[in-house]
Amino acid sequence: MRVRQNRDLLQPARSAPAAATKRVSALAIPAWLPLGGLLLVSGAETVRVTGAHRELFFNIDHFWVLYLLLPFAIGLIIYGIARRSRIWRLGRADFSFDNLPTRIARVLRGGMGTERVLRDPYSGVMHLCIMTSMIVLFLVTALLAIDDYIPVDILVGPRYLGYSLVADIFGLIGVIGVAMAVAHRWVRPRTAWLPTWEDWFIVGGLGVLLVSGFFVEGLRIQASEIHTNPEWSYWSPVGYVVALIFSGLSTAAVLDIHKALWWFHMIGALSWISLLGYSKINHLVMAPVNAFLKRTSAPGKLELIENIEEQEHFGVSQLEHFSMKQLFELDVCVRCGRCTDSCPADIAGQPLSPMHIIQDLKSYATAVGERKVTNLVRGDEINFGLGDAPAMVGEVVRDESLWACRTCGACVEACPVFIEHIPTIVDMRRSLVMEEARMPDTVQGTLETLERQGHPWRGTPYTRESWMEALDLDPAEITWTGEQEYLYFVGCTGAFVDRAQAITRSVVSLLREAEVSFGILAGMESCNGDPARRLGHEYLYQILAEGLIAAFDEAGVKKIITHCPHCFNVFLNEYPDMGGHYEVIHHTQLLEQLLTEGKLEPREVEPQTITYHDSCYLGRHNDIFEAPRRILEQVPNVTLVEMPRSREQGLCCGAGGGNMWMEEQGASRVNEVRVQEAADTGADTACTACPFCIQMFDAGVGTVQMNVEEADKLQVLDIAEILQTSAARDS
């Protein structure tokens, strides 16, 4: 059974005095300025040019009323957004505008180009229909206005007829899009959502507007064109068909109906567009803004809490602890459910739905954020009288949802409006761990082991040197002296987990085979803090990271090899914030390089089919998709097959975000889902490049293929192990 975040606890909001709108949000300015301008032109022109070429306001009296309604609608939008912006402004103002070209490109491609929306064929087409229809109809209207204003008539003769045809076609495309949207909600509802009044207003309203537009057109044609210039009306095919429906009516009746429908259409259009300030229609402006605001760093990167010892709170337990951007993006969510559909926890029936976290926070922001704003406006303490409000962390978003997150980034990758779920979820975890010390027992045990023993593997019988015992070499040969080029950072898993020790040995063999200059720190190594950080213990992370950076710097480390994507990610993306700047290379990258340089020569292996599983922290978080595949392609006799979910869409093994050390809650285990996907490819071997994925796969094979003959079971190997059998001399 899916656990839903609880909405019943939300209190109704008290309305806030309008005085609070005086301060106009920095965010709201980019939101409403261009919007207001566009609306002004399009609205005015729509009104002014209807029936152009014949009569400005064909059949319409008192059209000046529209000139009053139009600014009113615009005012409503501005008011709505400005009012909402007060909640966003509860947050911390820490914006980053680094890498402007990247941001601008993302706005163009992902924001306005809706690149990610198109990944899903059905809703991509649906969205494209509606979006292009609205854009074209807007341009059509604008063109008509321009034509009417300028002294020269452009839209005459064939040009006008072509223009009419395009307008009709895109009107029809819009209707198709709306029909698809309706069908989507009735026929093929996504797992994650059920339509709400908001959907029906927006989708239904748009449909009614498009249809009523055709009726207004048809009635106009029936009342004029069809009699005066019937050949013109063929160029408005839909309008013409509608006109025929009314052919039995008297001209006076047609004119009366036209007049009524025209007003209905116009007021409806203004009402609908006013929802931009109050509903998810806002995404047509805010999604591109969010595309701009999204960080340009690796999606899994967590932000440093600076001066942590002086903080008044740790992590996020109140709305005002979020950044403005985090609060803003709650309102950008369109409830498309793609995040939840791609979430490994949700796929395995576990109590996490990223979309519901965002939506529940949004509802909470509406209910409780308004009251906080009111308190501030009145000069009260921000949480005055909020004792009855539900706890944001624990009640609105439940602990088990926060713990179920693998920080795999599938949701972030899937989100068409560029919401970043990971920092929001980890921020709340930080509060659980550091503020409240409330966590599953196994998490507590892991953190305690990290504190005391400098590694997360509670109960391990090994030391950091144990793995060397099975190697036929003098440890001194590979001990870091400061003279070597690379430090091979074995990592806790590579040292303390027997299965991963084999990977470590394979990497060492390959590096020696290729005569790479490297050394290891052995007993001087300690955890880099990654597990503590993912588990929300930022303070412990910083202590561990400071210690390791000091050790690295003392040892003169410049370049680091890791076989663990989690170590790789933290060194590459997060250590610079702590003052640790190193050249970091993952073993897949280095091994590929060594193959290319001819320093390693792949030899034949037993003919086998291999499916490569992307580690989240190697692939999605750090864009290393091709290096491992290119390695496998070079090994003779290996046939590479892909799982349906791979590369950017790869499914997590289930271990990420510290879940390696947690007991999963829910219908099934993520690793079993993933192993089944690997087994379904028919591959003999599942290859990965992460010591966590390996363990999860091993465990998954044990249950998924329990009744499969030993020889037919999926073999689970690290890429270094495959290459070692193929390339290294001591294989």
Place this chain on the structure above:
Amino acid sequence: MSTILVIGETEAGALTAATCELLGAANRLTAELGGDVALALIGAEPAAVEAAGPAGADTVYRAADASLVQYQTDAHLPLAQQIVEQDSPRVVLLAQSSMGRDLAPRLATRLGSAAAMDALALEVEGDRVRVTRSCYGGNARQVVTVKTDPQVITVRAKSQDPLEPDASRSAEIVDVAPSDADLRARVTSKDAAESEGVRLEDAEIVVSGGRGLGGPEAFGDLEQLAGVLGAAVGSSRAACDLGWYPPSQQVGLTGTVVSPTLYLAIAISGASQHMAGCGGSKNIVAINKDPDAAIFAFSRFGIVDDYKKVLPALESALKDALAG
């Protein structure tokens, strides 16, 4: 006046096995130290007193009173002190039992001496008893002597062998009159341990099963074996995942971490995830039909065979051994 005074315990009217072991050890020590062995029985019943001589006591100090059957610090401590002062032994031995571990340190302090706790081995050196005891959670052994007199020592059960009962031996019985004790802490009730068995994390012995069992019904056999041993039953994550045994009994990284004296791993392969939960066990015994199973690398003893064949034989062998 004896050389060694054993402060004994009775259960259901008879001397406990540990008391007989202490008498055995005391006799072996007095063989070198010289002198007699006395036994203090506080709250004893006649049958126990009669058994004391054959078990190796030369003198029995008897404080017979129904109110003394239940051990209570404030009642037993002054009596024990009184007996020790009357007998003035050089060595006082107690079992490392619920009573012994509570009584010994207070008694030693009251006597102006000190106690060495939880001895595994005892040897004579001059007039001292060298005590080998376990420390650091079983990772180390320490040899100590008590420098002051009397040397108070508690001894771990099963670490010493009792004497063969010698019916020809009898002990002199000295009655000790209980004085009025100031009973400050009072035992008001006693509950037997919960019927569901020993808690996994507290168990001295854990019998654990894995995926190799092949089905949930096998855990019934494990529970039966655990019953014989007074052990808790654990399970590997794989077996819990398959729904064969409750998740509360999972031993491993994501379950309970156990460190019993004996961990009996039955049809468990020995994945690191599992070893993380039981690697701290003092002794691991593995039964697995796969001679290459990783679990053997961690084990002190192993049987390579199908557990289905071994388990019934093991259960009956254990029953015989524990009864004997």
Place this chain on the structure above:
Amino acid sequence: MDAIVCVKQIPDPETPAAAFRVDEAAMRVLPAQGISPVISPFDAQAVEAALRLKDAAGEGSVNIVSLGPDSARDAIKHSLAMGADDGYHLHDDAFEGGDAWTTALALSKAIQHLGVPDVILFGRQAADWDQGSVGSIVAELLDLPSATVLRAVEGGAGSLTVSRVVGDGFETIEIPTPCVLTISNEFGDPRYPQLRQIMQAARKQVAELTPADIGLEPSQVGAAGARLEMHALFQPTSDVDVEIIEGDTPEEKAAGLVAALRNAKIL
């Protein structure tokens, strides 16, 4: 409800056996690389018990006393981070090399120096030497009633109801205050400190006490006053290699295993 909890900093009992090393000549345990000492787990449970008693009473104090070298300060800080009020560190070269007796003597004097509270709590044993006698000796020296190896503690100033773990079950004991209690692992997990409290604890002053402060001569404490003498400290040689019990039938193997377990004194 005022409580004093006596705690000890020890090498992490979760140190893997492979990393556990003894310097036999110096008769001491070598610190394992990368593994920090910790508060003895039973002592942390005793702190938890004291905090719960204080919470239940709604008022009072929980003070921490620890005897040991510099590192003992960390055990005190950990207890403060859990929520204890003040810490006192018996810290002097003279305290070194002591045994349960000298430790208990110094602790009892320190407790008298601070004022005997309603309840004095200990872990059932320090998880290094595993003697489990200091609490009882302190009770004796202060002439207080005691209850050891407890899994539950309830009540307030005046009288406490405690549950003692015994071989075949549990005893319920009524004990008047002031008294000495020792807490066993069955009590349950101690709380994980909140970061704010860790930071507050880090800033808190820990008072240091010397033998003179508590009215003892240096000759009474530490190695000079010890009543136990250590002659050796070593690691038991266990069979590193597995002994596979051979036999022609399962019965033979089972019998062989039982015999081996008996010989090894495991059963």
